[in-house]
Amino acid sequence: MEARDICLGYEKGRPLSQAPISFQIPQGAITALMGPNGSGKSTLINTLIGDKSVLKGNLYCYGMEVKTISARKLSTLVSIVPQEHSFPLELRVKHLLELAFLPKGGLLKPIPSIESAEFKPMIESLHLTPLLPKVLKNLSSGERQRIFLARALFQDPKLLILDEPTNHLDPKASSDFWQAVMTYKALKNIDILMSSHDLAFVERECNWILALKNGSLFFNGPKQEFFRSHFSKTLFS
Amino acid sequence: MKTNNKILIGLLLGILILLLLPFLGGELLSISALWNSTGPNEIDHRILWSLRIPRFLLVIAVGGSLAILGATYQIIFNNTLAEPYILGVSSAVTLGVVTAETLLNIPTGSPKSLGFGLLFAMVVIVLLILSYHWKTGKELERIVLFGMGLNFIFSSALFLILSYRSQSPGAGSLRWLFGNIPWINFNESLIFLGLNLFLCAILWVSGRFLDGLSLGDSVARTLGFPPSKVRSFILFLTSVHLTLITSATGAIGFLGLVVPHCIRLALRPSSTRLLFAGSFIGGALFLGLSDSLSRMLLPPIEFPVGIITTLLGGPLFLYLLWKK
Numbered sequence: 001m002e003a004r005d006i007c008l009g010y011e012k013g014r015p016l017s018q019a020p021i022s023f024q025i026p027q028g029a030i031t032a033l034m035g036p037n038g039s040g041k042s043t044l045i046n047t048l049i050g051d052k053s054v055l056k057g058n059l060y061c062y063g064m065e066v067k068t069i070s071a072r073k074l075s076t077l078v079s080i081v082p083q084e085h086s087f088p089l090e091l092r093v094k095h096l097l098e099l100a101f102l103p104k105g106g107l108l109k110p111i112p113s114i115e116s117a118e119f120k121p122m123i124e125s126l127h128l129t130p131l132l133p134k135v136l137k138n139l140s141s142g143e144r145q146r147i148f149l150a151r152a153l154f155q156d157p158k159l160l161i162l163d164e165p166t167n168h169l170d171p172k173a174s175s176d177f178w179q180a181v182m183t184y185k186a187l188k189n190i191d192i193l194m195s196s197h198d199l200a201f202v203e204r205e206c207n208w209i210l211a212l213k214n215g216s217l218f219f220n221g222p223k224q225e226f227f228r229s230h231f232s233k234t235l236f237s
Numbered sequence: 238m239k240t241n242n243k244i245l246i247g248l249l250l251g252i253l254i255l256l257l258l259p260f261l262g263g264e265l266l267s268i269s270a271l272w273n274s275t276g277p278n279e280i281d282h283r284i285l286w287s288l289r290i291p292r293f294l295l296v297i298a299v300g301g302s303l304a305i306l307g308a309t310y311q312i313i314f315n316n317t318l319a320e321p322y323i324l325g326v327s328s329a330v331t332l333g334v335v336t337a338e339t340l341l342n343i344p345t346g347s348p349k350s351l352g353f354g355l356l357f358a359m360v361v362i363v364l365l366i367l368s369y370h371w372k373t374g375k376e377l378e379r380i381v382l383f384g385m386g387l388n389f390i391f392s393s394a395l396f397l398i399l400s401y402r403s404q405s406p407g408a409g410s411l412r413w414l415f416g417n418i419p420w421i422n423f424n425e426s427l428i429f430l431g432l433n434l435f436l437c438a439i440l441w442v443s444g445r446f447l448d449g450l451s452l453g454d455s456v457a458r459t460l461g462f463p464p465s466k467v468r469s470f471i472l473f474l475t476s477v478h479l480t481l482i483t484s485a486t487g488a489i490g491f492l493g494l495v496v497p498h499c500i501r502l503a504l505r506p507s508s509t510r511l512l513f514a515g516s517f518i519g520g521a522l523f524l525g526l527s528d529s530l531s532r533m534l535l536p537p538i539e540f541p542v543g544i545i546t547t548l549l550g551g552p553l554f555l556y557l558l559w560k561k
Contacts, residue, residue: 049458075461086315086453088501095507099448103461107445135505151452155460163455 001025001048001159001193006057008043008215015055016040016215022057023220025193025208030185032202032223033195035212036236041195044212045161048193049078062158075103079157081148083164087136093147094132100154119154126150126180142173146180153184162194166201178205203227211235244504251518254526255297259289261529264536291426296418296528297521298433299482300492304520305437305513306475307493308500312447312509313468314381320494324384326361326476327483328391333357334484335395339402346419346485354484361387362476366469380472416489416543418528429485436478437517443471444509451509489524489543491550496520498557523550 005020017040025031033041046052047059050066059066062077069077079100087096097114105111114123115132123129128150131143139147145165152160162181166174185192193210196202202209202223209226211219219231226232260266266289270281303321310319321327337343337353344350361384368383399414421429446467449457454464500506500515527545534540 046455049455050463051455051458071458071461071463075459078459080455080459082453082455084453086451088312088451089317090501090505092505092507096452098507099452099460102445102449105445107442151456157459161459 001062001191002060004058004060006047006059007055008040008047008052009055016043019216020057021212021217023210023217025191025210025220027191028189029208030192030206031194031208031210032206033193033210033212034197034202034235035218038214039212039218040215041212042163043215045080045163045193045195048161049080050074072103075155077157078159078161079152079155080161081145081152081163081165083167085144085148089137091136092132093128093134093136093139096136096147097128097132097151097154100151103155114154122154123150125183126153127176140173141168142170142176145169145173145177149177149180157190159191159193162192164195164197166196166198174201199232247503248515248518251522255518255522258296258525258529259285259293262289262532287423288420291421291423292418292528293525294426294430295421295485296525298430299418299486299489300520300522300524301517302433302437302478302482302520303489303493303524304496304500304516305440306479307520308497308509308512308516309440309447309471309475310493311497312451313471314377315451315453316381317498318494319381320491321475321479322488322490322493323381323388324361324365324476325387325389325391326358326365326384326479327488328388328395329357329361330354330480330483331487332391332395332398335398335402339398346421351481351484355480357391358476358480361391362473365476366472369465369469369472414487414543415541416487416546417541418486429481432481433478436474436481437513439474440471440478441510441513443467443474444513446471447509487541487543490547491554492520492523492546495550495554495557496523499553502557 002024004022006022007015007017007020009015033044035041043052047054048061048066050069050071053067061069064073094114098111101111112119123132126146126149128147131139131147136144136147145168149162149165160181166177169177181192184190194206207223209219209221209223211217211226211231213235218235219226219229260268260270266281266285267278270278270285273282306321307319310321310323311317331354333353333356334345334350336357337350338345343353364387365380365384369380371379446457446462449460449462450464450467452460457464457467496519497512497516500512500519504511504515506512506515524542524546527549528542530549531540531542531545
């Protein structure tokens with residue numbers, strides 16, 4: 001991912017910050033997107049998935065300018081685990097997971113069943129087998145978060161976006177979740193972009209930091225540099 | 238496998254009951270009247286083919302469509318309480334049709350009257366889509382509130398016209414307030430059913446979009462379905478569909494709200510398409526039974542069917558809430 005002189009914002013003519021920002025993130029990184037509330041993290045994520053457009057400048061994802069990526073193409077590049085989940089209350093876990101295959105099915109082709117043999121190893125490595133027939137609404141938030149992760153992974157993305165994924169989770173659920181992410185990362189070497197407020201967690205698990213403050217770039221670089229410098233102390237002050 | 242069997246049995250039972258409906262009404266007809274056109278059955282045969290069956294086809298089209306539209310609105314507005322009439326499209330249609338009838342003497346059900354309904358509906362559709370694409374972000378709440386506002390305005394204007402009308406002798410106005418099934422001939426009913434099935438089929442195909450939308454806008458986007466485009470398209474399609482239905486029957490309450498919920502609870506459908514299929518049969522059945530009841534309760538009085546659907550649907554809805 002690369003940004004050249006971009007301005008982020010929700011409304012035309014009202015950027016979050018006047019100063020345009022540029023950054024580059026190496027491939028294969030586990031990037032933590034950090035910053036205080038209102039610093040532009042969500043706006044950046046929304047811009048990356050094409051929900052908002054950059055007010056100025058160019059944002060690139062795998063060499064393609066984001067605004068030129070078609071909806072179809074986007075579905076093969078990026079998948080997301082959003083902060084707030086919405087889902088049909090009566091839906092079963094296996095049917096939710098099958099929605100990951102919607103882009104492959106298009107409007108007319110049938111959608112493969114999640115219970116077919118080719119997906120079995122993946123389901124087992126994510127420890128989802130006993131959850132498949134259950135109704136989503138009745139699960140704990142930890143289980144639910146893991147299922148939404150699985151849905152995003154079954155989409156077979158190059159870039160996985162996690163929006164404050166461990167926010168509502170207890171330590172055990174949180175570590176289960178991250179273990180699932182890492183299992184998959186080891187398998188497919190995807191890029192990960194995760195927004196988070198948890199400094200300790202970020203220091204332990206990520207290797208690249210992109211920090212925003214008031215809509216402008218605060219820090220972009222390897223984790224070691226971030227935590228060695230004053231940046232890690234002044235980001236939230 | 239077990240649940241699949243249950244669904245199949247429910248489906249067959251539903252279709253069976255549906256097929257019996259034309260024989261119910263002010264008087265019961267024997268099934269042999271279907272093919273027996275001579276002798277003592279002659280009148281029954283005529284009643285069946287020129288009255289009951291066209292009405293039955295109309296009821297299937299309207300009931301099934303309303304349930305599908307209700308399910309659609311619940312998904313695109315991400316709101317379990319959404320139903321086809323919240324946005325003011327149908328009150329605009331009713332206003333158009335009633336205005337044309339009252340002021341210009343254009344009989345309801347004629348193509349001209351439908352044109353008037355469509356004209357009024359178009360105003361609402363354009364306003365709704367504009368309100369959605371307003372400059373600051375695409376907020377769902379705004380479109381729902383905007384639609385509700387329009388709904389109140391058009392409903393009041395409708396009351397104004399109806400109270401003007403009740404001062405002068407003329408056709409009964411009650412049916413427009415509660416929804417009513419008109420008597421139409423066989424060819425009209427076939428055309429009407431065909432149009433509705435066509436629109437339902439487009440919605441059914443779009444079911445995959447709605448599957449995506451039901452997971453929230455950001456997920457839908459990364460699944461390759463841009464939410465605002467999908468919503469605008471669905472909004473346009475459903476508004477046209479609703480215009481077609483409302484211009485024929487007025488607003489039939491509660492069906493679009495209750496039936497999709499019942500289907501969700503009963504079938505736990507794995508996809509929007511399944512929800513649509515179940516809703517169509519459920520809605521047709523619900524409206525069919527209500528319609529038969531409205532004619533069988535105190536013949537020859539024919540109650541507006543909307544009163545019956547609300548009287549049946551209201552308690553059902555409360556029961557579902559209670560169970561939750």
